[in-house]
Amino acid sequence: MDSPCSRSSVIIIGAGVSGISAAKTLAENGIEDIVILEASDRIGGRVRNEKFGGVSVELGAGWIAGVGGKESNPVWELAAKSGLRTCFSDYSNARYNIYDRSGKIFPSGVAADSYKKAVDSAIAKLKNLEVDNSKVGEVMKAATEPPSSPKTPIELAIDFILHDFEMAEVEPISTYVDFGEREFLVADERGYVCLLYKMAEEFLCSSGGKILDSRLQLNKVVRELQHSRNGVTVKTEDGCVYEANYVILSVSVGVLQSDLISFEPPLPRWKTEAIEKCDVMVYTKIFLKFPHKFWPSGPEKEFFIYAHERRGYYTFWQHMDNAYPGSNILVVTLTNGESQRVEAQSDEETMKEAMEVLRDMFGPNIPTATDILVPRWWNNRFQRGSYSNYPIISNNQVVSSIRAPVGRIFFTGEHTSEKFNGYVHGGYLAGIDTGKVVVEKVMKEKERNSESQNFLLEPLLALTGSLTLTHTEAVSGLQKCDIPTQLYLSGKLGIPEAIL
Ligand SMILES: Cc1cc2nc3c(=O)[nH]c(=O)nc-3n(C[C@H](O)[C@H](O)[C@H](O)COP(=O)(O)OP(=O)(O)OC[C@H]3O[C@@H](n4cnc5c(N)ncnc54)[C@H](O)[C@@H]3O)c2cc1C
Numbered sequence: 001m002d003s004p005c006s007r008s009s010v011i012i013i014g015a016g017v018s019g020i021s022a023a024k025t026l027a028e029n030g031i032e033d034i035v036i037l038e039a040s041d042r043i044g045g046r047v048r049n050e051k052f053g054g055v056s057v058e059l060g061a062g063w064i065a066g067v068g069g070k071e072s073n074p075v076w077e078l079a080a081k082s083g084l085r086t087c088f089s090d091y092s093n094a095r096y097n098i099y100d101r102s103g104k105i106f107p108s109g110v111a112a113d114s115y116k117k118a119v120d121s122a123i124a125k126l127k128n129l130e131v132d133n134s135k136v137g138e139v140m141k142a143a144t145e146p147p148s149s150p151k152t153p154i155e156l157a158i159d160f161i162l163h164d165f166e167m168a169e170v171e172p173i174s175t176y177v178d179f180g181e182r183e184f185l186v187a188d189e190r191g192y193v194c195l196l197y198k199m200a201e202e203f204l205c206s207s208g209g210k211i212l213d214s215r216l217q218l219n220k221v222v223r224e225l226q227h228s229r230n231g232v233t234v235k236t237e238d239g240c241v242y243e244a245n246y247v248i249l250s251v252s253v254g255v256l257q258s259d260l261i262s263f264e265p266p267l268p269r270w271k272t273e274a275i276e277k278c279d280v281m282v283y284t285k286i287f288l289k290f291p292h293k294f295w296p297s298g299p300e301k302e303f304f305i306y307a308h309e310r311r312g313y314y315t316f317w318q319h320m321d322n323a324y325p326g327s328n329i330l331v332v333t334l335t336n337g338e339s340q341r342v343e344a345q346s347d348e349e350t351m352k353e354a355m356e357v358l359r360d361m362f363g364p365n366i367p368t369a370t371d372i373l374v375p376r377w378w379n380n381r382f383q384r385g386s387y388s389n390y391p392i393i394s395n396n397q398v399v400s401s402i403r404a405p406v407g408r409i410f411f412t413g414e415h416t417s418e419k420f421n422g423y424v425h426g427g428y429l430a431g432i433d434t435g436k437v438v439v440e441k442v443m444k445e446k447e448r449n450s451e452s453q454n455f456l457l458e459p460l461l462a463l464t465g466s467l468t469l470t471h472t473e474a475v476s477g478l479q480k481c482d483i484p485t486q487l488y489l490s491g492k493l494g495i496p497e498a499i500l
Pocket of ligand 1: 014016017018019038040043044047059060063221223250284377412423426
């Protein structure tokens with residue numbers, strides 16, 4: 001049975017980086033009566049580590065992307081404050097470590113040519129898209145040559161790493177433009193998530209690294225939001241009911257596209273259409289532990305590529321020797337359709353496929369992996385994918401609509417960041433921005449309430465003959481005036497609930 005749990009100023013749904021940074025912004029601005037409802041049993045969301053093969057591996061965000069530029073990446077600053085252990089990732093050599101199915105590495109000239117061809121083709125595609133986008137009815141500009149699509153295994157492999165893994169060389173990415181092009185892999189036993197704990201500890205009570213504050217409620221799966229002009233009622237799967245003046249909803253765009261949370265009244269059409277327009281990328285890092293190393297090591301060998309006729313088939317590999325020397329762990333990255341296919345099969349089948357690929361590259365005598373870890377971001381009903389991916393030539397209107405509030409419900413999360421969607425810093429900055437907007441709303445509402453209180457109190461002060469009445473005295477004075485309590489409580493006299 002539904003039971004009312006509490007009423008607060010703001011409920012934050014989701015304790016990923018955006019939810020935590022939004023809550024911290026509220027707390028720092030004096031709004032402390034907040035509740036954070038998190039569906040899972042931990043904070044962090046898509047920032048998540050697990051012990052695997054004796055070390056901590058990052059199942060979700062792994063890199064701090066955008067370092068060394070004109071502006072400082074705020075997540076890099078948090079990392080520096082926490083002394084987070086990281087390793088520089090140099091992808092530049094990956095294109096020279098492309099294996100064919102017989103285990104031969106493509107000569108560097110062939111690899112460089114294919115890479116250039118793929119970049120040129122991606123740029124041409126981009127230009128054609130721009131042309132398509134600009135033909136508003138009448139004049140159509142002359143389209144450039146249609147780009148040839150990748151066909152050979154090496155072309156397919158390069159196309160995959162350019163489009164599904166990085167796009168830096170094709171389109172200016174705000175993260176690299178603003179914060180720099182360097183990327184650092186988090187290799188810290190405490191996990192990337194320790195940055196979020198550190199943030200949370202600054203405004204939530206904690207002891208011995210555990211958050212003990214009752215304002216953070218874990219295992220609370222929000223299923224329904226009823227919203228009106230007066231506030232929002234939030235219902236969770238376990239039958240609890242929470243009330244608040246405002247809600248900050250930080251769940252992923254994949255969750256918004258699913259039916260996990262219903263809205264009463266339903267979200268307007270402009271909102272649901274924008275949510276549907278945003279693509280969700282599935283990105284899966286599969287970890288494999290081996291009894292010993294059989295791959296070439298060294299920093300310039302950290303990333304290597306497998307060229308297969310099937311695009312994205314166990315294409316992008318990384319050894320973890322730089323991050324954790326002696327760990328004997330390899331990581332292979334799959335995306336979208338391949339991720340979904342692998343999520344649906346058993347880990348044994350995935351291990352078999354990965355081993356066949358590795359034996360193609362390194363020969364039949366390599367040892368079989370002793371352990372495998374396959375995260376399932378697509379099938380996780382609290383994620384439904386890895387991150388948002390707006391169409392390359394996307395209309396900023398889509399992001400603005402996704403971010404725009406609906407009544408008292410405010411939307412945040414990486415997918416609401418116009419410049420940095422898909423990144424941890426995107427989520428972090430979006431949370432701060434949304435937090436600030438809600439702080440302003442709460443403050444304005446408080447001001448309005450106190451103005452109407454004063455308006456109400458003036459005749460009361462005259463009535464009691466005292467100029468030093470406190471609010472409590474005034475309220476008891478109110479009751480002495482024989483105003484029916486029922487009317488007063490129901491706010492029908494226009495007395496704001498805040499003074500109750
Ligand atoms: C595999 C992978 C690799 C990535 N790699 C990188 C990288 O290298 N670098 C980088 O910067 N970024 C990377 N990202 C992206 C980055 O992790 C995200 O952009 C960021 O963590 C998103 O934070 P968020 O707060 O917006 O969302 P989330 O972290 O998803 O937080 C939302 C929270 O809401 C909770 N929730 C969902 N539904 C409900 C509900 N009904 N009720 C209550 N709570 C609910 C979820 O459990 C979650 O904790 C990666 C992501 C993935 C998955």
